[in-house]
Amino acid sequence: MDNQTLFAAVLNGDGKAVAAGVRAALAEGVPAADLLNGVLIPAMDEVGRLFELRDFYIPEMMAAAVAMAAGVAVLKPQLAAAAGAPTAGRAAIGTVKGDLHDMGKNLVTMMLEGAGFVVQDLGVDVPPQRFVQAAHDGAQLICLSALLTTTMRQMKLTIDALQAAGLRGQVKVLIGGAPISEDFAGLIGADGFAGDAGAAVRAAKRLMAG
Ligand code: B12
Structure with missing residues (x-):
């Protein structure tokens, strides 16, 4: 074919x-x-x-x-x-609240696992508090996916919730999805953005390294 x-x-x-x-x-x-x-x-x-x-x-x-x-x-x-050699790192990933698109998230999950991350997949339509719980439970990297312009703001709300829970200093936040950009990541105070699953692995490794 x-x-x-x-x-x-x-x-x-x-x-x-x-x-x-x-x-x-x-x-x-x-x-x-x-x-x-x-x-x-x-x-x-x-x-x-x-x-x-x-x-x-x-x-x-x-x-x-x-x-x-x-x-x-x-x-x-x-x-x-x-995807590469094993790296230490615990990540939690999910598609933000109100958003049901999961293929990009699943690809990123797959690539992170291939790169040696232990990944907790929280699924789709994930409210900010669920990410906070994952951070409480030991995730070092919080990965947020959004495919709709209407759900992008949930990323900011999730970062705010991590801050309010006193956990923002302990975790790195990596975001992605078709409408997301580097500029948007900067605007909402995320630690990183990646445009595809390969770049997500490189960004995740970079964030874990420092
Ligand atoms: C398939 C699809 C659906 C499927 C989803 C099935 C599923 N299981 O995911 C269904 C039919 C359910 C659906 C529903 C809807 N959809 Co839809 N959908 C799409 C479509 C065609 C493809 C998305 C996709 O899977 N792409 C392939 C994956 C691999 O790419 P990706 O998600 O972008 O992920 C990559 C990167 O972005 C990045 N990435 C993704 N997540 C993350 C996370 C991190 C941490 C990192 C670092 C990187 C990263 O890496 C990934 C791999 O390379 C897009 C069009 C498009 N081109 O995006 C529309 C699209 C996203 N949908 C759209 C719309 C409008 C809807 C609906 C509102 C339609 C409706 N009227 O009901 C609903 C919303 C439902 C909801 N509440 O979520 C619009 C959004 C418009 C907008 N600006 O907001 C789009 C853009 C279509 C369009 N052109 O109008 N949809």
């Missing part, structure tokens, strides 16, 4: 074809990161574009997400192995 067919299979929400296509490409020696960054993620960007144009509605967007997840599941062992 060529890249175009794989791309189309994600758009069609055909998880079986996506998993088979990814397996075949890996067998041909295509690097896992190329399949992820060159085909699967661009396919989701196209889904977002079609949704904006109202060519796609929620069911199509959902089906494409499930199909992409089927491909990511096949890539998981290789992506994790490529």
